[in-house]
Amino acid sequence: MSLSQKIIKETNGQYVFSAYSIWLTLAAFAERAGGSARQELFEVLGLPEDECSRHSYYQLGLQGEKFGLDVSLPRTRLYLVDESIKISDDWLNFAKNYCGLTIRAVPMKRNPQLTAVIIREAISSFLPSLNFKGDSVLLDSLDYKGLWNEAFPETRIFREPFHDNSGNVIGAVDMMRTRKRIKMTYDHTLKATIAEIPVGHNAQYRFIFAMGDGITEALASADIDTLIELLTNLNDTRVPIEIAIPRFIIVSELDVRTLLESIGVESLWTDPMATGNITSPPASPSTFIQRVTATIKNRGAILPQDQGFIQESHGDEFIANRPFMFCLLDDTYTVLFSGGFSQPTYK
Known part of the structure; x- marks a missing residue:
């Protein structure tokens, strides 16, 4: 079971997290890890043995988040060690x-x-308790805000029913509605509708929304090739369509160590050899916490103006009134964070 699948199962589909940030943090330890920790980390992270290739991955990863007046993805990625540790x-x-x-x-x-x-x-x-037994802890946080920094003048807000995947009403949400042309497709294999909304200056980021029966499990286990294929199949709608997405704030705080142990990363936390080349004396991280906040509201996505001839139509609406997944991608197809919305604001 993948990390995403573990999180989905534990949160009932209402979550947000950044696998990208966890990957970068673990990669720092993988490079100098000793004992069996090195093999565990290389396997889970998918790192090649060639050092030059790995360094290219790291450099590409750090280039993923470009900041500006219209873009803000403030992260905190910390390794705290006891003051006695060298x-x-x-x-x-x-x-x-x-x-x-x-x-x-x-x-x-x-x-x-x-x-x-x-x-x-x-x-x-x-978190109610923190473990300091290893003389070090790993911390990671992300607050998604500021990317959608201009309002849709035409956005309408309505309190509307929200359904489960069987069509039963389970509550209500404040739905943001507008009419725009976007990229969208229907994947017959996943039985899901997938929509793309560009955000940031010159659309340097893309917000992907996916909705359909079983989409959560399918995308959670999908690899990068599957994701790229899905995005390649996106086509512009011929005319402006009705778009409706709930306003919401999701905050997830994850015990990353426990999640990683469940997928095979075990030695890093307990084996002194794992950090023997990093600290003296070895200071295995006893805690790894990630907190991510994602805020989506009507001050809002910047959609491109209609222009050019569009070849294909995919229906006349994208209405996210049932459980859906979302993720933010950069221009290298790196998923900066992802999440799921399944619990309505009002019950």
């Missing part, structure tokens, strides 16, 4: 320059209460 200068430079990891010394042993406060302030964590 960190390898070579690894520190690698982790910072290739994986975007910030390393910070904290009084984990001397003042665990203060360390807990530092952690909660750093990523707005609400």
Whole structure:
């Protein structure tokens, strides 16, 4: 079972997380990991043995998020270690320059209460307990906001029913409605409708919405080739169509260590050899927390103006009034974060 599938199962389809950020953090440890941890990490991350190829992956990964006045994806990616631990200068430079990891010394042993406060302030964590047994912790947070920074003048907001996949009404949502031409397709294999909404300056990012029976499980297990094929099949609608997407805020806080252990990453947390080339003495991370917030509201997506001749039509609406998945992609098809919406705002 993949990491995405684990998260979907534990959250009943209402979640948001960034596998991309977890990948970069783990890659920093994979490069210097000893013992069986190296093999576990390489296998889960899909890293090649060739060092030059791996470094190309890391550089490409760090180029994925471009910031500007219209784009903001503020991340915090931290490796906190006890103040008594010495960190390898070579690894520190690698982790910072290739994986975007910030390393910070904290009084984990001397003042665990203060360390807990530092952690909660750093990523707005609400986990009731924190494990400091390994003398280090990993923290990761993302607040998606500011990408959709102009309102649709024509957006209409309606309180509307929200259904489950069987068509039963399970609550209500505040639906944002507008009429625009977008890219859309229906995948007969997945039995799902997939729509693309460009966001950011010059449409440098793409928001993908997918809705249909079983789409959650299908896309959670899909590889990058499947994703690229789906996006390649997207076509512009011939005329402006009715688009309706709920306003929502989803906050997910995940115990990433537990999730990773369930898919085979086990030695990093307990084997001193795993971090022996990184810190002295070895400081295995005892906790890995990720918190992601995704806010979608009517101040809003920037859709392109209608232009040119469009060859194919795909119906006259995309109405997200039942469980759906969403993800944000950059121009390299990197999924910066993904999530699912299955629980209506009002019940």
